[in-house]
Amino acid sequence: MQTYICRNLSRRVLFLGVSMKTKGGMTSVLVSYNRYIENMRFIPTWTLGGKLTKLWYAVQAIVRTWLLCTFDRDIRIVHIHGAANASFYRCGIFINLAKKKGKKVILHEHAADFVDFYNGSRHKKNIIGTINKCDCLIVLSESWKNYFISIGVDKEKVFVLNNIVSPPVAEPIKRKDNKLHLMYMGEISNRKGAFDLLSAISANKEYFKDKLLLRIGGNEVDGDIVACIKRYQLEDFVSYEGWIAGEKKDECLNWEDVYILPSYNEGLPIAILEAMAYRHPVISTPVGGIPEVIKPYWNGILVKPGKVEEIAGAIKYYIENREEIINHGANGYGIVQDYFPEKVFETLSRIYTNLL
Numbered sequence: 001m002q003t004y005i006c007r008n009l010s011r012r013v014l015f016l017g018v019s020m021k022t023k024g025g026m027t028s029v030l031v032s033y034n035r036y037i038e039n040m041r042f043i044p045t046w047t048l049g050g051k052l053t054k055l056w057y058a059v060q061a062i063v064r065t066w067l068l069c070t071f072d073r074d075i076r077i078v079h080i081h082g083a084a085n086a087s088f089y090r091c092g093i094f095i096n097l098a099k100k101k102g103k104k105v106i107l108h109e110h111a112a113d114f115v116d117f118y119n120g121s122r123h124k125k126n127i128i129g130t131i132n133k134c135d136c137l138i139v140l141s142e143s144w145k146n147y148f149i150s151i152g153v154d155k156e157k158v159f160v161l162n163n164i165v166s167p168p169v170a171e172p173i174k175r176k177d178n179k180l181h182l183m184y185m186g187e188i189s190n191r192k193g194a195f196d197l198l199s200a201i202s203a204n205k206e207y208f209k210d211k212l213l214l215r216i217g218g219n220e221v222d223g224d225i226v227a228c229i230k231r232y233q234l235e236d237f238v239s240y241e242g243w244i245a246g247e248k249k250d251e252c253l254n255w256e257d258v259y260i261l262p263s264y265n266e267g268l269p270i271a272i273l274e275a276m277a278y279r280h281p282v283i284s285t286p287v288g289g290i291p292e293v294i295k296p297y298w299n300g301i302l303v304k305p306g307k308v309e310e311i312a313g314a315i316k317y318y319i320e321n322r323e324e325i326i327n328h329g330a331n332g333y334g335i336v337q338d339y340f341p342e343k344v345f346e347t348l349s350r351i352y353t354n355l356l
Contacts, residue, residue, distance in 0.1 A: 003038040004345035009352060010037050011074045016065065016094055017081030017108075019047035019057070023219045023243060024187065025163075026081055026110045028270045032164040036341050041068075041075075045090060058090065065094060069101035077355055079106045084117035092130045099133055104355040107131060108138040108161070109148075112266045112288055113191070118151065128152040135355055140268040141289025161347055165273035165339045169250045179237075180319045182214045183256035183280075185244055185271045186263075189221035193262030193285070193305065195228060200311035202232035211319050213237050215252060217244035253278045257325050258318050264305040266290055276336040279329035283314045297324075299332035 017030050020042075034040050045061040046054060068075055078098035082091035091107060098105045111117065121127060131137055131153050138161045139145050149155045188194045194216065201208055214237065216225060225240050244252055259275030260283040268289035272282050276293070282300035284290050294300040301317060303310035318325055337343070 001035055002341075003036055004341055005037040005349055005352075007038045009349065010039055010041065012076045012356065013041065013352060014065070014068055014075050014078050014103075015040060015042040015081070016045050016061065016078065016091075017042070019044035022046075022048050025267070025270050026083065029110070029163060030081060032166065032341070035166075036164070036345060043068075045094065046087070058093075062093065062097065065097055066101075069098055069103055075103065077104045077106060077352060079108060081108045081110060083109070084111035084114045087111070088114075088117065088127070088130075095130060095133055104136075105134045106136045106138060106351070106355070107134045109144070110140070110267055112263070115147070116265070124151075132157070136351060138351070141292050143289055143292065144267065159347075159351055161351070162339045162344050163268055163270055163273060164341055164344045165270060165277050165336060167340055168253070168278045170278065171250070171254050173254050177213070179211055179213045180315070180322075181255055181257040182212060182315060183252055183259050183275070184214070184216045184218070184261065185249070185252065185259070185274075186218045186261055186269065187221050188216070188218045188223075188225050190223075191221075191264050192218075193264060193311075194218075194225065195223065196262050196306055196308055197260060197311060198225075198228050198232055198234065198238070200308040200315070201234060201238065203308060204312045204316075205232070205234065207316070209237055212315065215239050215241050215255070217241040217252065219243050249274075253280075256280055258283060258315075260284070260311075260315070262303060262305065262311050263287055263290075268293070273336055273339050276329075276332035277339075279326075279333045281318065281325055281328035281332065283311070283318075293332075293335055295331075295335075297328075299328045299335060 018026055020027055020030050043061050043064050047057050080091050080094050082088055095105050118127060137153055137158045140163055142160055145158050145160050148158050186192050229235060229238050258281050261269060263285050266288035275282050282294050284294055285305045286302045294302055296302050301314040303314050
């Protein structure tokens with residue numbers, strides 16, 4: 001595996017973030033970093049589990065970070081990956097610790113729901129103050145950059161860094177049917193629109209039942225997706241695949257024709273970029289950084305969050321316009337080139353070098 005940040009630079013950076021054994025978009029980013037950064041130095045600050053488990057992770061992370069920042073003279077930058085709510089306040093502990101030890105600090109903000117978190121907080125000045133203590137705020141898109149500047153973050157500190165998507169592992173698939181292969185990969189939650197998708201399919205079941213195959217993969221957060229599929233009587237052409245990773249993910253990405261993610265809020269989902277890398281059109285919503293990579297009827301279709309009739313209409317479009325699947329997929333592949341590792345790490349290396 002090729003490395004894009006060599007040991008001479010990576011030894012100067014300490015990474016903090018969620019355990020790489022958890023599931024989610026931030027984890028995918030950290031796993032990619034670990035793959036392409038030589039001898040990446042990483043301390044997990046949080047993992048799934050009970051209160052005692054989470055407390056242990058936080059305490060050991062604080063102790064280990066203090067020790068390294070105190071005694072390891074190579075470390076000059078602390079790169080913290082975080083989100084909103086409790087994650088943000090946890091990041092604040094490490095921001096303060098690193099700054100007291102004279103380190104440069106990067107906050108890499110992945111939160112899709114940061115707007116809701118900020119708007120609902122009674123401590124807005126403290127939130128902005130915490131961010132402005134950092135030497136750099138990394139965000140996932142120009143729209144997020146503009147948002148953070150608008151709420152008072154120092155514009156000189158805000159940088160856009162694309163999420164990483166690995167080049168595709170493309171394999172020819174022999175089709176045994178003439179149906180549209182639709183794939184949903186992501187958190188199974190109301191926020192991601194998973195149940196809106198099933199509602200849209202159910203409301204048009206007679207149309208879709210012999211024209212569509214839908215596979216759903218991801219960790220369940222809200223409700224019981226299998227029970228929902230059964231309740232709508234969609235078992236003949238809708239399946240739940242559980243958590244999808246590794247070779248199974250490659251298989252699913254090669255199997256699909258179109259990817260769908262009808263979310264209510266997002267940063268910029270890795271799953272959308274992965275679908276584009278495999279030359280698939282994307283059906284999603286105009287939230288977060290998604291409109292910056294999905295252009296309607298150029299490489300996908302954007303629908304309003306929660307509008308099940310629009311979701312159904314977008315799926316129907318690709319069923320009835322099969323030639324556009326190839327055209328839109330090719331257009332998307334052209335856009336996603338900027339998210340491949342070489343270009344992303346070129347930008348990240350430049351951020352590190354400027355801080356040093």
